Every structure is written in C-alpha cells, then in structure tokens.
Amino acid sequence: MCKTYDLYFSVGFCIIVLLFLFGTNEANAQQNGPDPDSSYVNISSNFDSLYVLFIQDSTFIKAGKNDLLRVEPVEQQIILIPKYAPTISFDNIFEADSIYVVNVQFGLILDEVNPAYKRIESKDGDIGNITPSSLGIGFMDIRTYNRQQFANRHKIEEIDYMSTYLKVNTNTDSFYVQSSNNRNGILRIASGDSILYQPGNRLIRISHPYSKEWSTRKTIEEGKTTVIEHNFDLMEPSIETLSANIATKPHYGSNLFIVSDDDSEIIIDGEEIGSGAVKLNYRTGPVHVSINNSKTGKHAFTDKITNISSEKAVVINAYTKPLRSYSRMYGVFPGASQWYKRQKLKSALISGGFLVLGGITLQRNNLYNQELSEFNRIEKLYSAADTEERALKLGDQLEDQQEVTKRVDNQRIAFFSLTSLLYVFNLYDAFFDVPESGFQEKTDIEFYFQQNSISDQPFTSMTLKYVF
Structure with missing residues (x-):
C-alpha cells in the first residue's frame, strides 16, 4: 500500500515539475482572465496566428487573434514572427491594468515559410539570433483600453465624423462600397442609403458582384451628405468582373477564386479541390495551384493571399485551352x-x-x-x-x-x-482548324460557385416553367 502512495507521489511531483518548467517559458503570455495588476496585449493581424517573442524575458508563444498575452508593465520590445511574412518588432510602454490591441497588417508575403518561424516550429530553442526586419508592415495601429472598454470595444464608434455621410443612388437594389473606416472595410448597402464617411478628398469605390468596379474622387464635406449616382452595367460573372472588384470577396464569402476549363481538375498544394471553378477562404501566404487537363496536360499557377480587409480577392485565370480569337x-x-x-x-x-x-x-x-x-x-x-x-x-x-x-x-x-x-x-x-483540346469556352462560374455552396447531402431538383 505504501508503495502505491509512493508511486502516486512521484508521478504527481513529476507533473508539478513539468508544469513549472513549461510555465516559465509561456507564463507571461497566456492567462485565463485579465489580472488588474498586469498588462495585456492582443495581436490582431491578417494571419490566424503567429509567434510572439518577448525580448525582456526571452519567452514566446503562438498566439491567435483573440488571445490576451500578459506582459510586464514596463517599456519593452515585442517581436512578431508570422509564417509567411518577414519578422517585425515594435516598442511600447505597458502600464498595469491596461489592455493593448495591436492591429498589424503584413503587406509583404513571402514565397516560403519565414526561417525564424520554421526554427521555432522545429523546436529549436535558440531564439537569440532572431532579428526583426524593417520590411513587411503594411499597417500598424496600437490602441489602449481598460478592461471595461476592451469588453465593449466593438460597440464603440471609433470615428469622429458622426454627421458626415455619403449617399449613393444606383440602378441595383444593393451594392458594395469601400468604407473610409479601416475597421469596417467594405460595406454592403442598399441603393439610396447613407453611410458615415471621413471628410476630405476621397477616392470612392462602389461595385456590384455582376458588374465591373466603378470609382470616383469626391470632396466629402464635414457635417454634410455627399450624393453620388452610378448605373451599373450588369452582366454574368466572369474573370473580368471577379478580378478588379471589391464586391467579389464579401459577396461570395471567399478570398481566392480559381477559374479554369470545365474539364480541368484544380489542385491546391497537392490536394484536389474540384474542377471547372472553385472559391475558397484561404490562409494568408503563397498559394500554389496545379491544373490537370487530359487534353492540355499539367499547368502551374502561383499567387499570394494577404487577407487584408481593404484588398480585393485573388482571382487566378487558370484556363489552359487556346482562345479562337488568339489563334486567328x-x-x-x-x-x-x-x-x-x-x-x-x-x-x-x-x-x-x-x-x-x-x-x-x-x-x-x-x-x-x-x-x-x-x-x-x-x-x-x-x-x-x-x-x-x-x-x-x-x-x-x-x-x-x-x-x-x-x-x-x-x-x-x-x-x-x-x-x-x-x-x-x-x-x-x-x-x-480546331485543336485536339478544343477552344476555350466560357466557364459557367455561377454554376460552380453555387455548387460549392451546396451541402454534401445529395438531392434532386426539378424546375417547371409555365407560359400563361
């Protein structure tokens, strides 16, 4: 019986030691709730997660967008290590009982994994040689909140132009407009509706998912409502209407669109995704696309996803068959x-x-x-x-x-x-003369995108049309 107690005591002691050792590396970076005597930082970026390195005590953690990381309430440097962007750093004076929200958008996307990120993932304990770069920051903003403000931060209107509006009249029921507020990004509004808009000389972009984007530059006067009018030339969605179009990403709920021939298989990073055309919500970083067609062979396409809210969706023209017009x-x-x-x-x-x-x-x-x-x-x-x-x-x-x-x-x-x-x-x-593969025909993009949205459950549908 004594041996059993000795065994339990030994196991328990080992667990406590392991927890202590693990905690010394990440204790300052992960907490269940805010401590009033501590300072916290929240990293929000166009990556779902990244490594955060605290220079003062050489600790690091892989943090997500909603994680609160505890920091010592002193002036210190923090290094951010994303997967597909250069390592960057920032200095800040942290005070007790405060929460710092750091919104950083990485504009430079690498072709391969960040070497520092790769080292940390491989459990390389030597982090002393990780040095930040001056490149890669597309946008950075640091806001300070107390605990109550942090809990209600999404309800707080962060603009100071409450009486300045933009009104748009169009020939469609609704459309998309690029907001002057970085947090809101692209908004969908109804024709004739007004939205708050920052005063000044502004480039205004409006778009519809079935039309090309339209833009105009207007002087938005403070305290007034500026009205603009535009009639969209509506058409079926195509490569042209999908690419240079701010409406594409919010309308379809995806940031990556690949359009190819109907009989082509679409493969992303070695995984077969579908055929014809696909839409995806893809992670930030490079994307490697392979198109396999029985008539034209294999073709490779590459692009980069930034996931920055103000940027448009990435549309890859992956047609592999020749065009009749080009042939002539x-x-x-x-x-x-x-x-x-x-x-x-x-x-x-x-x-x-x-x-x-x-x-x-x-x-x-x-x-x-x-x-x-x-x-x-x-x-x-x-x-x-x-x-x-x-x-x-x-x-x-x-x-x-x-x-x-x-x-x-x-x-x-x-x-x-x-x-x-x-x-x-x-x-x-x-x-x-028609080549063996045939000439390129317009892919029914809407069919494939609707097909991607259908659940996995099989069903049969029929449409009856009556003429009265």
Missing part, C-alpha cells in the same frame, strides 16, 4: 497559331517550310534581277551593233540570255506560288 490573330505569322494550339509538329513544318520556300524565292528573285540586267545589257549592245557580224554574234547571246532569264523567272514564280499557297494554308488552318 497569330495566323499572321506562319506556324505561330499552330504552336499556340500546341500543334508543334505542324508548326515546325509550316514555319520551316515557309522560311525555306521564302528564302529560295528571294534567292531566285535576286538571280532573276541579275539575269534580267545582263539581258538588258546585251540588248543595248545588239541595238548599237555597227556590223552585221557583230549583230549576229550579239543576237545569239541575246537569245541564250533570254532563255536563262525566262527559266529563272519561271522558277521564281513557282517558288513564290508555293510560298503563297503555304501561307494561305497557314491562314486557313489558323481560322478553321
């Missing part, structure tokens, strides 16, 4: 259209044949000009002959030269005709 345009250059349509052998034959035949045609043309000059020279001598004997001799030379000139001329015409026929065939092929 490239037909001006022999072989270019065929190369564009991935008909490499045909392209080589047409371009090579055109160069060879064209080269021979030019050579025959130069030779013809030389022979014709010789014929004209002899003809002049024949016309100026002062004796019958000389006239007979020059006459024979003139007949021989005439045959040579005619033969070279026939060759020139023949090669020119062949070159012209090949060029005509090249144009015909560029305009009418």
